[in-house]
Amino acid sequence: MTRKEFVKVLGLLGIYSPLNHVFGKGNRPEPSRFSGNVLIIGAGAAGLTSGFLLKQRGIEFRILEATSQYGGRMSVNRSFADFPIALGAEWLSSNTIRFEPLADSKKVLSEIQTVGYLPDEEYEIWDRGKLIRGSFQSFNDRKFVNSSWLEVFERYVLSSIKESIVYETPIHSIDFSGDKIVVKSPAGEYTADRVIVTAPLSLLQNGSIRFTPSLPEKKTEVMNETLVWDGFKAFFEFEKKFYPSFVDYLIQPETDGQVSLYDAAWGQKSTKNVLGLFSVGRPATRYGDLADEVFKEEILKEFDDIFAGQASRYYLKHMTQHWSKEPFAQGAYVSDYTERGVFKYLRAPVEDKLFFAGDAYTDGYDWGNVHNAIQSAAHSVNQILLNN
Numbered sequence: 001m002t003r004k005e006f007v008k009v010l011g012l013l014g015i016y017s018p019l020n021h022v023f024g025k026g027n028r029p030e031p032s033r034f035s036g037n038v039l040i041i042g043a044g045a046a047g048l049t050s051g052f053l054l055k056q057r058g059i060e061f062r063i064l065e066a067t068s069q070y071g072g073r074m075s076v077n078r079s080f081a082d083f084p085i086a087l088g089a090e091w092l093s094s095n096t097i098r099f100e101p102l103a104d105s106k107k108v109l110s111e112i113q114t115v116g117y118l119p120d121e122e123y124e125i126w127d128r129g130k131l132i133r134g135s136f137q138s139f140n141d142r143k144f145v146n147s148s149w150l151e152v153f154e155r156y157v158l159s160s161i162k163e164s165i166v167y168e169t170p171i172h173s174i175d176f177s178g179d180k181i182v183v184k185s186p187a188g189e190y191t192a193d194r195v196i197v198t199a200p201l202s203l204l205q206n207g208s209i210r211f212t213p214s215l216p217e218k219k220t221e222v223m224n225e226t227l228v229w230d231g232f233k234a235f236f237e238f239e240k241k242f243y244p245s246f247v248d249y250l251i252q253p254e255t256d257g258q259v260s261l262y263d264a265a266w267g268q269k270s271t272k273n274v275l276g277l278f279s280v281g282r283p284a285t286r287y288g289d290l291a292d293e294v295f296k297e298e299i300l301k302e303f304d305d306i307f308a309g310q311a312s313r314y315y316l317k318h319m320t321q322h323w324s325k326e327p328f329a330q331g332a333y334v335s336d337y338t339e340r341g342v343f344k345y346l347r348a349p350v351e352d353k354l355f356f357a358g359d360a361y362t363d364g365y366d367w368g369n370v371h372n373a374i375q376s377a378a379h380s381v382n383q384i385l386l387n388n
């Protein structure tokens, strides 16, 4: 059973809530025995969550972010359409929505609207030249209405930690051989008692951050063998809507990745017709490696095949986002077909000094989405607080 099927089954049984086992109902943080300072590498979902939880416990911390922005793979374009376009994380990957430990779920849901697909939603499969009607029955993901994952963090997390984020500080080495951990970037040097690394796995695979001493052999071996999928998204504005809510391409072998076309304006308060293209794995690299003009020509031909010539007729504009070209992401997320067992090595702390949090450093129950980036951050912070 693949991860997707596993999550789907749990969703159908109504028992899947990604944060339940970390911050279950009524769970209170244990008293902390830790009194040092913490450096967090990266200001994406995991880094921001880590900072937020440390702040609540009165622990000294700083978030060192390579770029000039927070959010990482939750980034949003606010100018292409009349609703925010999610360039990375877009759906709430759960049928049971919980925003703890960031905020009270009821409060968030009273302030930020979300919407779920109906079982009889227009859903088609593009199978070697034919559009086939499919069933949306078990698709539990929801969408934000004119909002985004990034806005959740902006509303409920950032105000308490924004002064602690240091931008344009790409970390290239972490020396944990001494009593204090020394973290270096061209922008400066920092020391800490604990470090939480939230840089995406691809950056650790290609040695962008050098560790002294080296990370344990087994961890390094598993890190290097784990497949991180490329990611590519594109958005097209058309004069007229001629596409269903969702079209999944049939990809063979399925382990190669995924291509989905979707009505990006679905559920939004919008006057625009925006079609989204989501792709991960090999197809993402194929699309992303094309020069923009060539991509536009080829993709409109592809859409014309699917939608009987209507794409080129009604095309207005498009934009693209290729995640392997982002220097501090270098990919989308760990392949859906990864063996669950590898995650215990990916997230294992080293010498109780280095902790790993983010969508690749999870409990193996799920990975590759914001929910479990949050959850893994909560786990790392708990470990630091409990193991002094």
Ligand SMILES: Cc1cc2nc3c(=O)[nH]c(=O)nc-3n(C[C@H](O)[C@H](O)[C@H](O)COP(=O)(O)OP(=O)(O)OC[C@H]3O[C@@H](n4cnc5c(N)ncnc54)[C@H](O)[C@@H]3O)c2cc1C
Pocket: 041, 042, 043, 044, 045, 046, 047, 064, 065, 066, 067, 069, 070, 071, 072, 073, 074, 087, 088, 089, 090, 091, 092, 093, 169, 170, 171, 172, 198, 199, 200, 203, 208, 209, 231, 232, 233, 323, 328, 329, 331, 332, 333, 357, 358, 359, 360, 368, 369, 370, 371, 373
């Ligand atoms: C195309 C695509 C679609 C997706 N769709 C969804 C979806 O619908 N729903 C969903 O829940 N999830 C989705 N995801 C996954 C989701 O975006 C991620 O799981 C989540 O945002 C990961 O958060 P993170 O904090 O682990 O990593 P990131 O968001 O990558 O944050 C890491 C941060 O570390 C910084 N950094 C990296 N290297 C360094 C360094 N050396 N020094 C300092 N800082 C560094 C980066 O700049 C970044 O800000 C999607 C991802 C992609 C790419």
